[in-house]
Amino acid sequence: MTPRTDTRERIVEAARxxxxxxxxxxxxxxxxxxxxxxxxxxxYYFFPTKEDLLLAVLEWYKQNLWPQVIDxxxxxxxxxxxxxxxxxxxxxxxxxxxxxxxxxxxxxxxxELADTHxxxxxxxxxxxxxxxxxxxxSVEAAMDRLPEDTDAESLASFILTVMxxxxxxxxxxxxxxxxxxAVAQLRDYFDRLLADGTNWNAPQRGDxxxxxxxxxxxxxPSTADRDGRDRAD
Amino acid sequence: MTPRTDTRERIVEAARxxxxxxxxxxxxxxxxxxxxxxxxxxxYYFFPTKEDLLLAVLEWYKQNLWPQVIDxxxxxxxxxxxxxxxxxxxxxxxxxxxxxxxxxxxxxxxxELADTHxxxxxxxxxxxxxxxxxxxxSVEAAMDRLPEDTDAESLASFILTVMxxxxxxxxxxxxxxxxxxAVAQLRDYFDRLLADGTNWNAPQRGDxxxxxxxxxxxxxPSTADRDGRDRAD
DNA sequence: GTCTATAGAAGGATAGAC
DNA sequence: GTCTATCCTTCTATAGAC
Numbered sequence: 051m052t053p054r055t056d057t058r059e060r061i062v063e064a065a066r067x068x069x070x071x072x073x074x075x076x077x078x079x080x081x082x083x084x085x086x087x088x089x090x091x092x093x094y095y096f097f098p099t100k101e102d103l104l105l106a107v108l109e110w111y112k113q114n115l116w117p118q119v120i121d122x123x124x125x126x127x128x129x130x131x132x133x134x135x136x137x138x139x140x141x142x143x144x145x146x147x148x149x150x151x152x153x154x155x156x157x158x159x160x161x162e163l164a165d166t167h168x169x170x171x172x173x174x175x176x177x178x179x180x181x182x183x184x185x186x187x188s189v190e191a192a193m194d195r196l197p198e199d200t201d202a203e204s205l206a207s208f209i210l211t212v213m214x215x216x217x218x219x220x221x222x223x224x225x226x227x228x229x230x231x232a233v234a235q236l237r238d239y240f241d242r243l244l245a246d247g248t249n250w251n252a253p254q255r256g257d258x259x260x261x262x263x264x265x266x267x268x269x270x271p272s273t274a275d276r277d278g279r280d281r282a283d
Numbered sequence: 284m285t286p287r288t289d290t291r292e293r294i295v296e297a298a299r300x301x302x303x304x305x306x307x308x309x310x311x312x313x314x315x316x317x318x319x320x321x322x323x324x325x326x327y328y329f330f331p332t333k334e335d336l337l338l339a340v341l342e343w344y345k346q347n348l349w350p351q352v353i354d355x356x357x358x359x360x361x362x363x364x365x366x367x368x369x370x371x372x373x374x375x376x377x378x379x380x381x382x383x384x385x386x387x388x389x390x391x392x393x394x395e396l397a398d399t400h401x402x403x404x405x406x407x408x409x410x411x412x413x414x415x416x417x418x419x420x421s422v423e424a425a426m427d428r429l430p431e432d433t434d435a436e437s438l439a440s441f442i443l444t445v446m447x448x449x450x451x452x453x454x455x456x457x458x459x460x461x462x463x464x465a466v467a468q469l470r471d472y473f474d475r476l477l478a479d480g481t482n483w484n485a486p487q488r489g490d491x492x493x494x495x496x497x498x499x500x501x502x503x504p505s506t507a508d509r510d511g512r513d514r515a516d
Numbered sequence: 517g518t519c520t521a522t523a524g525a526a527g528g529a530t531a532g533a534c
Numbered sequence: 535g536t537c538t539a540t541c542c543t544t545c546t547a548t549a550g551a552c
Contacts, residue, residue, distance in 0.1 A: 057517075073395050075308035079546060091518050094547065151398045160455040161391045162306050165384045174455050207452070207461055208468040212441075215448030219440070222393040222407050228440055235441040239468075242475040290535075312528060323529075324536050333528065 058096045060086040066107045070155040073162055074104060101167060104159075108173035111156060112180055120184045130191035131240060134209060137185065138233050141213060145220050145229060153221040156181075157214045182206045195247040212236045291329045293319040299340045303388040306395055307337060334400060337392075341406035344389060345413060353417045363424035364473060367442060370418065371466050374446060378453050378462060386454040389414075390447045415439045428480040445469045 064086035068077040079100055083090055097103040123136035141154070152158075156177045164171040186206035193200060216232030297319035301310040312333055316323055330336040356369040374387070385391075389410045397404040419439035426433060449465030 072399060073306075073308060075306060076395075076399065078544070080544080089519060090547075091520085095517060098547095100546065153394060153397075157451055158394045160451055161386060161394045162309075164386075164454045164457070166305060166309065171455065171457070175457075178452060178455055204464045204468060207464045208445075211448030211452060211461070211465040211468075212444055213448070214451050215444030215446070218390055218393055218447050218451075219411060219444060221397045222404065222411055224397070224404070224408075228444070231437045231440045232444040235437060235444075235472075239472045239475070242472070242479070246475070311526070313526080322537060324531095324538085327529065328535060331529095 057086075057088055057092050061088055061093055061096065061103065062106050062110055065103050066110060066155070069104070069107060069159065070152050074159060075162065101170065104163075104167070104170055105173055108156075108159070108170060108177065111177050112173070115177070115180050115184065119181075130188040131195070131244070133188045134185055134240075135233070135237065138209075138213060138236070141217060142226070142229060142233070145217070145226055150220045150224050150226060153217045154214060157217060178210060182210050185209050196243050197246045200243070209236065290319075290321055290325050294321055294326055294329065294336065295339050295343055298336050299343060299388070302337070302340055302392065303385050307392060308395065334403065337396075337400070337403055338406055341389075341392070341403060341410065344410055345406070348410070348413050348417065352414075363421040364428070364477070366421045367418055367473075368466070368470065371442075371446060371469070374450060375459070375462060375466070378450070378459055383453045383457045383459060386450045387447060390450060411443060415443050418442050429476050430479045433476070442469065 061082065065077070065082045068082055068085060079090065079093065082103075083093060086093075093103070097106065119137065119140060123140055124133055127133045127136045145153075156174055159170065160174045160178075164174060182203075183206070186202050189196070189200075189202040189205050189209075193202065196205075212232050212235075216229040219228030219232070220226055222228075294315065298310070298315045301315055301318060312323065312326065315336075316326060319326075326336070330339065352370065352373060356373055357366055360366045360369045378386075389407055392403065393407045393411075397407060415436070416439070419435050422429070422433075422435040422438050422442075426435065429438075445465050445468075449462040452461035452465070453459055455461075
């Protein structure tokens with residue numbers, strides 16, 4: 051047999067996708083092996099237990115936060131406030147592609163495993179911290195437009211809160227609306243924070259800080275999906 | 284044997300607690316039976332499948348939202364804004380009692396099961412809708428102090444978003460701080476909404492609408508847990 | 517590193533007596 | 535309605551050849 055050098059990665063990738071769409075406990079090792087086209091001998095050669103495979107998946111998410119989630123947005127958008135909403139827009143697009151299935155992989159695993167799998171809980175917390183730090187960079191970059199007593203850490207944490215809470219409801223309702231609403235309310239909050247920003251010499255929105263090729267990044271609250279249809283399927 | 288008349292309820296209650304602390308897939312029928320002191324014959328007499336038991340648990344949560352969550356707060360607090368933060372405070376207390384374990388039972392089940400168990404997903408959505416409607420009542424009661432274009436439904440949905448996102452992070456970090464932060468930021472948002480409220484003839488906070496016996500309901504943002512210790516265990 | 521085969525426990529669910 | 539006994543599947547993990 052030609053020995054494949056990517057077996058470990060294929061197993062991690064298959065596990066990652068299955069954990070995301072079905073959850074950890076509901077995904078059997080046999081199912082992962084089938085999806086990865088591998089045999090149990092290979093899996094247990096790389097990972098002592100299923101939980102170690104889970105930790106590798108969580109490590110993958112940690113490593114891929116910037117290349118997969120942050121960079122694509124921060125490369126297109128320069129204005130710090132719009133970078134934040136650009137990241138939210140990225141999740142919105144994911145919800146659209148998946149018809150609101152799956153949601154946030156870290157959030158899913160957090161609620162399923164935090165109480166029963168201590169090592170996984172720590173990795174999940176690390177993932178949240180990484181995300182919050184990425185957003186915090188943008189909050190800090192916008193500090194000159196925000197109220198003087200703004201705590202960048204708290205505001206970044208709140209943005210994570212809104213993202214996770216919005217994704218959860220979108221998944222529960224199988225509808226984009228609750229997520230759109232959450233983002234629109236967060237935008238309203240930011241508008242009020244910016245209106246209260248005391249440093250009027252700092253650059254404002256629309257002064258060229260926001261590139262022209264990223265208009266789709268701005269979620270317009272007034273055009274949020276409000277067609278009145280029932281949120282159920 | 285003395286036939287017990289509460290067997291069904293004991294099974295539902297045991298399942299409810301175990302699903303809350305371990306998740307649905309991770310909880311075995313045998314474990315439920317042991318906790319409920321019942322035998323499989325009884326369980327399958329009342330419930331055709333484990334999933335039907337899950338639906339009964341979700342029905343229980345629906346029935347108990349007002350008596351267990353809303354009424355205890357609304358009975359103590361009359362000011363509509365403080366009622367909202369009183370409900371948040373109730374969850375804060377639960378997090379304290381459980382040392383940030385468990386979190387929101389509905390949120391947990393939402394992320395674990397929404398994609399794979401359609402009937403459960405619908406019940407979960409119904410639970411969210413019930414919660415949102417309860418909060419919406421208070422938002423509507425405060426409309427005369429909020430900006431004219433406030434959408435009570437959206438704001439109530441956003442409050443649910445903040446609650447769920449905050450609980451998730453508290454569970455992931457095993458620390459109250461992210462929840463406190465979320466509530467403090469939501470309070471800040473409300474303060475800004477109220478400051479923008481145009482109807483200055485409407486009753487304001489501190490005019491007696493808020494009862495004196497409920498001072499503990501107000502989460503003071505400036506006293507939020509900020510001891511700087513690492514959020515891990 | 518990967519294969520086949522399988523151990524050994526736990527999973528959900530059923531049958532039939534009482 | 536509740537009991538015991540058990541069926542059959544699936545689970546995680548291991549053993550040992552290659």
